[in-house]
Amino acid sequence: MPWNIFQDADGLPRIILTEPTGSSAEVLLYGGQIVSWKNVRKEELLFMSRKAHWKPPKEIKGGIPVCFPQFGNLGSLEQNGFARSRLWSLDGDPSPLPPANNQSSVDLILKSTEDDLKTWPRSFELRLRISLSAGKLTLIPRVRNVDNKVFSFTFALRNYLSVSDISEVRVEGLETLDYFDNLMHRERFTEQADAITFDGEIDRVYLSTPTKIAIIDHEKKRTIVLQKNGMPDAVVWNPWDKKAKALPDLGDEDYKTMLCVNSAVIETPIVLKPFEEWRGYQDLSIVSSSYCSGQLDPRKVLYGLH
Structure with a gap:
């Protein structure tokens, strides 16, 4: 088998992906959600709230x-x-993606239910391939319109990243771009800083972002x-101290060790005609040394110059 599946303590089916160098990922069928990604040193790369609701x-x-x-x-x-509060299924027909013959991919699917159609009356199939390789986690989401009418939607992969100290983190690649500031009634601004750093709450949708x-x-x-590809927007979010204390499923101090940087389609929704399919792509990879160490020029990472 390319992966192992078992019932966790909360009764949720959990899939464990592993690969030869020793990294791992854990995926729940509930929400089709990745809940852990560990490197070869067994360090957790994703953030999980101490107060997360698991049921x-x-x-x-x-x-x-x-x-x-x-x-x-x-x-x-x-x-x-x-989608994040539904039970997904294993997908036995992931075509037209190439077969995942390696030891560390799983294909999931979510189809519209009768309950979903009451609140969002559109028939769809949402597929997600999750692949693990050395130092990299890849997600390929696909949405297919199986309805007889056109529909549109917005979409995001919400990446909760584990960081050492949010005040020591910087995000590069979004400078000079326009963004909607959700803390300012979605007013539009242009990023002036040469990198995004953090000293307070942030909730922004950056537009037409690089890959x-x-x-x-x-x-x-x-x-x-x-x-990323097919998801032109990027959301940057950290609740900081006051918002963290107000969120019932987030620890008061959790904001210090987390950062959300999301791949998203928000400003211009995806429009699908009957039987059309949209496909996105995202991978997260780790570069062992950082800009601070003097061994990595982030421009080389961003523009493929390394």
Whole structure:
């Protein structure tokens, strides 16, 4: 078998992906959500809230949830859509993707249910391939319209990244771009800084972003490179202290060791005609040394000059 599946303590089916160098990932069928990604040294690379709710129908705060068919509160559905609070299935027919013959991929599928059709009357198939390789975690989401009418949706992969100290982190690749500031009634601004650093709450949707974004963690001497296609927007979020205390499923101090940098389609929703399919792509990879160590020029990471 390319992976192992078992029932965890909360009764949720959990899939364990491993690869020969020793890294691992854990995926729940609940939400189709990655809840752990560890490197070869068994260090956790994803953030998980200390107060996360692990039982349906609550969402699980942390890991990589899938936001579909709505991101945030930009519509009439529940916050971030319903895909993250549904039980997905293993997908026996992942075509037209090439076969995943290696030891570390799993294909999941979510189809519209009668309950979903009451709140969002559109028939869909949402597929997600999750692949693990040395130093890299890849996600390929696909949405197919199996309805007889056109529909549109917004989408995001919400990457909760584990960081050493949020005040020591910088994000590069978004400079000079326009963004919507959700803390300022979605007013539009242009990023003036040469890198995003953190000293307070942030909730921004960056627009027309590059295919590569670097999250540089000085203290851990580690850079996470987010590479994406088909998802032109990027959300950067950290609740900081006051918001963290107000969120019931987040620890008061959790904001210090987390950062969300999301691959997203928000400004211009995806429109699918009957039987059309949209495909996105995201991979997260680790560069062992950081800009702070003097061994890595983030421009080389972002623009492929290394």
